[in-house]
Amino acid sequence: MPLVLTDRVLMGPGPCNPYPEVTLALGRPMLGHLDPEFIAVLAETSERLRQVFRTANPLTFPVSATGSAGMEASFVNFVRPGDAVVIGVNGVFGERMCDVASRCGADVVRVDAPWGQPIDPQQLADAHPSPAMIAVVHAETSTGVRNDIVPLGELKGDALLLVDCVTSLAGIPLEIDGWGIDLAYSGTQKCLGCPPGLSPLTVSERARERLLERPSSWYLDLNMIAKYVTGEGARAYHHTAPISMVFAMHAALGAVLEEGLENSWARHAAVGAQLHEGLAELGLELFAAEGHRLPELTTVWVPEALRSEEAALRKQLLVQHGIEIGGGLGAYAGKLWRIGLMGHTARSRNVTLLLGALAELLDR
Numbered sequence: 001m002p003l004v005l006t007d008r009v010l011m012g013p014g015p016c017n018p019y020p021e022v023t024l025a026l027g028r029p030m031l032g033h034l035d036p037e038f039i040a041v042l043a044e045t046s047e048r049l050r051q052v053f054r055t056a057n058p059l060t061f062p063v064s065a066t067g068s069a070g071m072e073a074s075f076v077n078f079v080r081p082g083d084a085v086v087i088g089v090n091g092v093f094g095e096r097m098c099d100v101a102s103r104c105g106a107d108v109v110r111v112d113a114p115w116g117q118p119i120d121p122q123q124l125a126d127a128h129p130s131p132a133m134i135a136v137v138h139a140e141t142s143t144g145v146r147n148d149i150v151p152l153g154e155l156k157g158d159a160l161l162l163v164d165c166v167t168s169l170a171g172i173p174l175e176i177d178g179w180g181i182d183l184a185y186s187g188t189q190k191c192l193g194c195p196p197g198l199s200p201l202t203v204s205e206r207a208r209e210r211l212l213e214r215p216s217s218w219y220l221d222l223n224m225i226a227k228y229v230t231g232e233g234a235r236a237y238h239h240t241a242p243i244s245m246v247f248a249m250h251a252a253l254g255a256v257l258e259e260g261l262e263n264s265w266a267r268h269a270a271v272g273a274q275l276h277e278g279l280a281e282l283g284l285e286l287f288a289a290e291g292h293r294l295p296e297l298t299t300v301w302v303p304e305a306l307r308s309e310e311a312a313l314r315k316q317l318l319v320q321h322g323i324e325i326g327g328g329l330g331a332y333a334g335k336l337w338r339i340g341l342m343g344h345t346a347r348s349r350n351v352t353l354l355l356g357a358l359a360e361l362l363d364r
């Protein structure tokens with residue numbers, strides 16, 4: 001074995017390197033899921049989440065499953081069969097939203113933009129006269145594109161505004177209350193610097209008034225979960241919280257808040273700019289539209305001459321240099337690289353390491 005797994009620099013779109021204090025928190029002694037000490041950690045975790053989401057929403061907590069469960073909870077608790085749901089699609093995760101919404105029986109109204117381009121907010125607003133919901137991905141991890149959210153808060157009318165914040169939370173500016181977002185979910189393994197396993201979710205009071213009484217999912221039923229996680233009324237067992245994951249997220253949010261949320265945004269912006277400049281100096285071309293490029297997830301064209309050995313190059317990066325990067329998805333498989341700079345991975349030294357390794361491998 002050339003390298004042990006713990007040496008990896010995780011620059012893919014998947015999990016980032018966790019903050020060191022997060023790895024330590026995973027080793028905390030186990031507590032029962034109704035132990036007052038655990039309930040206190042859960043309450044503090046939800047309070048830290050409110051700060052990172054920039055919201056006062058009482059119903060803010062980590063769903064006990066990965067980011068996709070936050071997506072599912074956001075649809076299954078609010079969408080009735082026949083409801084019009086407008087969804088922006090410019091990558092894999094917008095597509096996934098359509099799939100989830102249609103399984104709830106929604107009348108899905110798609111607004112497509114080409115991969116690499118942002119969605120036009122006005123087009124979303126004009127797509128249907130009175131939708132129950134407008135849904136969009138803030139940071140499209142499949143393409144490296146940031147979609148504009150601010151205009152949607154102003155244009156949403158009576159609709160609920162749902163935003164996928166899996167790859168944006170703690171990585172780029174996001175204001176749940178300030179931007180008029182009603183529903184948002186995230187993941188732990190992207191810019192929060194935590195292993196995968198939980199999905200932070202926040203629900204506005206406006207959305208809460210529209211909660212379905214009996215959603216088709218038992219596990220994700222927010223009426224029941226709210227009783228367990230908020231302590232409003234008597235705290236009742238619903239499911240066993242993944243205790244160690246909550247410890248890990250508590251520590252990750254602590255690390256983000258200790259650094260300062262705005263400092264975390266600034267760090268992601270600085271290393272993203274460093275990477276974008278360095279790739280250009282190597283003669284590589286960025287994929288995402290200028291002005292809408294994410295610092296935390298960079299998409300770059302694989303030079304045409306190297307496409308036949310694209311997978312082998314990524315393997316060499318992994319085995320020789322201990323660096324993981326991601327490949328393209330769908331029509332862009334074999335043509336794009338996706339480079340993550342999220343959470344604890346978003347460090348200048350990691351950019352230097354990757355650029356040096358790429359220069360060597362590409363002989364540039």
Ligand SMILES: *Cc1c(COP(=O)(O)O)cnc(C)c1O
Nearest residue numbers: 066067068093139141166167187
């Ligand atoms: C990663 C990701 C998801 C899904 O999260 P999982 O933790 O893989 O379930 C959803 N949306 C976006 C934008 C993502 O990047």
